Amino acid sequence: MRRIDTWSRGRWRTIVAGAFGLIASIAVADLPERESREHLRVCADANNLPFTNRQGEGFENRIAEMIAAELDVPLRYVHAPQVMGFIRNTLDARLCDLVMGVAAGYEFVQNTLPYYRSVYSLVVPKGSDLEATHLEAATLEGKQIGVIFETPPTVPLRRAGAHLQSYALQTDTRVRTPARDAVEDVAKGVTDGAVIWGPLAGYYAARQNPPLAVVPLVDDTSQARLIYAITMGVRHGEPQWRDWLNDFIRRRQADIDALLVDYHVPLLDEHGRLMSPAATSGEARRD
The missing domain is CATH 3.40.190.10 (Periplasmic binding protein-like II)
Structure with a gap:
């Protein structure tokens, strides 16, 4: 009888522990990949104003600071010149988790929603x-x-x-x-x-x-591609991180637009129309 009771108690503990473990694993799986990170690692060029520089003076530096503040983690940079092989040698090598300023449709990354559109x-x-x-x-x-x-x-x-x-x-x-x-x-x-x-x-x-x-050049009809939608790039296979960033972009779009105006960026809406600076103070654009 004692052996059965001992087995039963032990088996029950195992079942309960297993159940809690399953619940915990499901909870962890449901969290965005970013939850387990101790800091936000961004790949960037150290000499590429108005986008980024080592001193953090570019508008992409400023947006990265906004993201890190919402995540409540320190911001870290991996600096490398943005020349051929940049993504392969940084993001794909897992040296960082985010690249700013990637044209929509760039196949070597997973694109977020556009956070701005501009034109030559x-x-x-x-x-x-x-x-x-x-x-x-x-x-x-x-x-x-x-x-x-x-x-x-x-x-x-x-x-x-x-x-x-x-x-x-x-x-x-x-x-x-x-x-x-x-x-x-x-x-x-x-x-x-x-x-x-x-x-x-x-x-x-x-x-x-x-x-x-x-x-x-918003009225150009030369068939040259002059308008680009700009996104953030994350690694393929990290959809929850991308989704968190998409939510950030939606919530903070007006702040991003106002920042870009400070840097004299010509901004277009999703229809390719030039946005006036006044339009960035409210419902500027949404995807």
Whole structure:
């Protein structure tokens, strides 16, 4: 009788312990992957303003700080130049858990919802007769226009008869900043204008003396892809982490928009329409 009672008690303990273990494992499985992390690890370029730098001065630095604050964990960076192999050598190598500033549809990461949309823009001196919102403008013919090598505006600018001044696409940002060089050449009169990615155009144009005009190319019909939706990238196989970030983006979209306006980023809504700064203070856009 004692042996049966002992077995029964022991068996009951095993069953109860197993049940609690099953419940605990289900609870852990239901938590986002981020719950087990002690800090937020972000892969970023250490010299890539207005996006990121080692001093944390870029707008992607600021957004990462917002995420870490909501997670209530310290923010850690893995710095590497954003050149070929960046994702493979950082995120895929599990050195970090998040990459900011990834174009929607980039297959090497799992994309979140877009947290902003922008467009290639024309940078010219204020009052210039080149202030056109498309790349078919007759005023471009014969003008010296700066462009980053092999970016989407290159072909339509050639068709428009512009003389192109090319700047490197792939470069070590510790040594060169081609977009800044292109904008500074406009300010110096070396070129008549430059067509570069909107966030770069807005940021560097505002830092010239006097500031340059930035004209978003929202009316372009050249078939070049000039508008991009920008997401955050996480590893494939981490859907709960992605879903948490999607919720963060939805809840904090107005704050993100206001921050981007501070950095002079030309913002578009989901329909490709230019957003006014006033629109970012409320229901700016939702997916």
